[in-house]
Amino acid sequence: MHRVLGSVLISSEQIQRRNAELGRQISADYAGGAVTIVAILKGSFLFLADMIRQISPEIPVEVDFMAVSSYGNGTTSTGTVRIEKDLEVTVAGRDIIVVEDIVDTGLTLYQVDRILAGRGARTIRVATLLEKPGNSKYERKIDYVGFQIPNAFVVGYGLDYAQRYRNLPDIRVLDEI
Numbered sequence: 001m002h003r004v005l006g007s008v009l010i011s012s013e014q015i016q017r018r019n020a021e022l023g024r025q026i027s028a029d030y031a032g033g034a035v036t037i038v039a040i041l042k043g044s045f046l047f048l049a050d051m052i053r054q055i056s057p058e059i060p061v062e063v064d065f066m067a068v069s070s071y072g073n074g075t076t077s078t079g080t081v082r083i084e085k086d087l088e089v090t091v092a093g094r095d096i097i098v099v100e101d102i103v104d105t106g107l108t109l110y111q112v113d114r115i116l117a118g119r120g121a122r123t124i125r126v127a128t129l130l131e132k133p134g135n136s137k138y139e140r141k142i143d144y145v146g147f148q149i150p151n152a153f154v155v156g157y158g159l160d161y162a163q164r165y166r167n168l169p170d171i172r173v174l175d176e177i
């Protein structure tokens with residue numbers, strides 16, 4: 001089996017338009033408050049960078065990173081999550097937005113949620129660039145969804161296949177041939 005880049009599913013223009021909408025929504029929701037963003041590495045880094053620049057400068061925004069692994073170099077979930085890099089910011093008492101690249105089975109999110117709740121986060125919301133609807137095994141509201149996509153393996157705009165394709169400006173399907 002061989003994997004090759006397929007068609008563009010979501011263009012960079014569509015992504016930037018949606019980032020602006022999400023930024024406005026977050027700015028409205030957190031007006032008068034502050035927010036601590038917990039970005040899940042590595043796939044979320046471009047979404048994070050573009051989306052947080054759309055949040056109102058009036059709102060104090062903290063950013064930190066967590067790396068967890070559940071996929072290895074393959075394209076199917078192994079069902080476990082390991083913390084590879086932990087946060088440096090204080091979680092207790094904070095209003096958190098977890099920023100994800102994609103929610104598929106929801107396992108990563110479920111584990112991160114548990115960790116942050118265990119550390120005493122005041123509120124935890126979730127922003128994800130992509131969601132594969134119907135795949136999640138967990139009942140978890142996702143507060144900010146960039147795009148719902150069909151059940152295909154996608155790359156680009158931060159998302160990789162075996163560490164490749166993160167630099168693509170748009171989201172593409174990875175085809176099997």
Ligand code: 5GP
Pocket residue numbers: 043070071077100101102103104105106107108109152153154155159160161
């Ligand atoms: P979950 O734990 O929700 O099953 O999967 C979340 C993680 O799996 C994502 O953060 C991402 O790293 C990886 N993942 C799931 N679906 C895809 C996909 O279509 N493309 C890529 N590149 N990664 C995916």
